[in-house]
Amino acid sequence: MRELDLDLDAFEGPFDLLLTLLLREELEPIEIDIAAIVLAFVERLAEREEIDLEACGEFLVLVSALLELKARLLFPDEAAELDALEPEAAAEELARRLGEYRRMKEAAVWLAERLAGERDRWFRLGPAPLAPQPERRLAPQDSNALAVALRALAVPPPAVSLSHMALRFPPVSQFLDRFRTLLSRRRRFDFESEVIGLSRVEQAVAFLALLELRKSGEIALSQAAPFAPIRIARVDDERITTWTARSA
Amino acid sequence: MDSTLRLIATNPLDQLARTIEALLIVASAPLSVAELAEAAEDDPERVETALGLLRERFGERRSGIVLEQVAGGYAFRASREASEACARLFERPIERGLSHAALETLAVVAYLGPCSRPEVARIRGVAADSAVASLVERGLISEAGRESGPGGAVRYRTTPLFERVFGLESLAALPRLDDLGADGEQIRERLLEVASARAS
Missing domain, CATH: 1.10.10.10 (Winged helix-like DNA-binding domain superfamily/Winged helix DNA-binding domain)
Incomplete structure (x- = not known):
């Protein structure tokens, strides 16, 4: 790769000299056409019959680092972290990355040598034997108790009652008759005192009956305040009371 | 006191070494001292002492199998003397073709x-x-x-x-x-x- 000669607008010479000038800051990465470097390298590869993977890998690392340097310089305000990366720092970064890669390459070489040195070590490989499963131990059982349990299960279950699902509405007429009878004996009464002890449904039907009587003009309804007792009076009495109050 | 005396009488160090030897033969991966102690139901320090005995017994040029300390534990491997014979019979699929x-x-x-x-x-x-x-x-x-x-x-x-x-x-x-x-x-x-x- 060192032999790669470049003929660029800003530089003419070997690739490693270009790198050195960049590291010395004697050449601006912005002025370098990196695509032209890649083209030159690809042309050199095409000329050779064999591909040198080592050289290709090193070239890729260097060119990508150069590309990153150039991108950082071209877009200095793109990210805050780039502000601190001066050309010298960028060169340091390039050297650091190369150093890191070199160490890993050396480590790979060490591993390869180690592997070669261990070729006469043979050992058994395979799945580990299964660990024993914990044994399930049942407490002593009584067969009669089992029979009782089975017998209990054999009994058909009781029929499920659905009675609670049906709402029973007593007829409104029942309460109409009841209230009319009551009004024939008494001139007025409280609704609450008459429906106390009845279910919520029965109380609702009783109230409907009350509305029916009011609609037909048979009764007058009064309530002093919300939630106060509802008072029911015969209409005749109510008219008399009203008339008396007005005449007074 | 009785149980301690019985333990020493029925499980001397040599017997423990034989138990560890058996465990390592069955294992397909290195066993740590803790794993060996748990399986042998013995003290880790005694296990290490027994491993010392085994290392003397199963050393290179002493036995066809060698005890080695590897991967955080102990394991048996073939002696290096037998490596050529092993290579004729067995493969090394893990490292073969490692690029x-x-x-x-x-x-x-x-x-x-x-x-x-x-x-x-x-x-x-x-x-x-x-x-x-x-x-x-x-x-x-x-x-x-x-x-x-x-x-x-x-x-x-x-x-x-x-x-x-x-x-x-x-x-x-x-x-x-x-x-x-x-x-x-x-x-x-x-x-x-x-x-x-x-x-x-």
Whole structure:
């Protein structure tokens, strides 16, 4: 790769000299056409019959680092972290990355040598034997108790009652008759005192009956305040009371 | 007191050594002292003493099988004298065809792991997908969680099999990274030297 000669607008010479000038800051990465470097390298590869993977890998690392340097310089305000990366720092970064890669390459070489040195070590490989499963131990059982349990299960279950699902509405007429009878004996009464002890449904039907009587003009309804007792009076009495109050 | 006396009488050190020997024969991976002590229902210190006995008994040129301390535990292997015979009968599928790229990736994971494929690619300068897949398939590295944050990349670390294949007692047996390769300053100096030589 060192032999790669470049003929660029800003530089003419070997690739490693270009790198050195960049590291010395004697050449601006912005002025370098990196695509032209890649083209030159690809042309050199095409000329050779064999591909040198080592050289290709090193070239890729260097060119990508150069590309990153150039991108950082071209877009200095793109990210805050780039502000601190001066050309010298960028060169340091390039050297650091190369150093890191070199160490890993050396480590790979060490591993390869180690592997070669261990070729006469043979050992058994395979799945580990299964660990024993914990044994399930049942407490002593009584067969009669089992029979009782089975017998209990054999009994058909009781029929499920659905009675609670049906709402029973007593007829409104029942309460109409009841209230009319009551009004024939008494001139007025409280609704609450008459429906106390009845279910919520029965109380609702009783109230409907009350509305029916009011609609037909048979009764007058009064309530002093919300939630106060509802008072029911015969209409005749109510008219008399009203008339008396007005005449007074 | 009775039970202690009975233990000494029925389980002397030699018998413990024989039990450990049996456990290591059955095991297909190195067993730690703690694992051996638990299986043998004995004291870890006595297990280590018994392992010392076994190491004398199963040493190179003394026996066809050799006791070695590897991958954080103890395991038997064939003696080196028998390696040629072993090679005629058995294969080494794990290290067969291990490429240079795979070895570089393995080095990155061994030294910097747990680390992700993008980290490996950043250091090596090329995509590491194929090398990582090959190493996972061989059982030399395995997944070790993900990087933090949503969609974090899978991280990898070396397995005990890696240590065993490479004959390492643990990852601490790897050479120090600082002792390997040139540092950044050396690389920079080398580049400058090359430039000076060309300029002159």
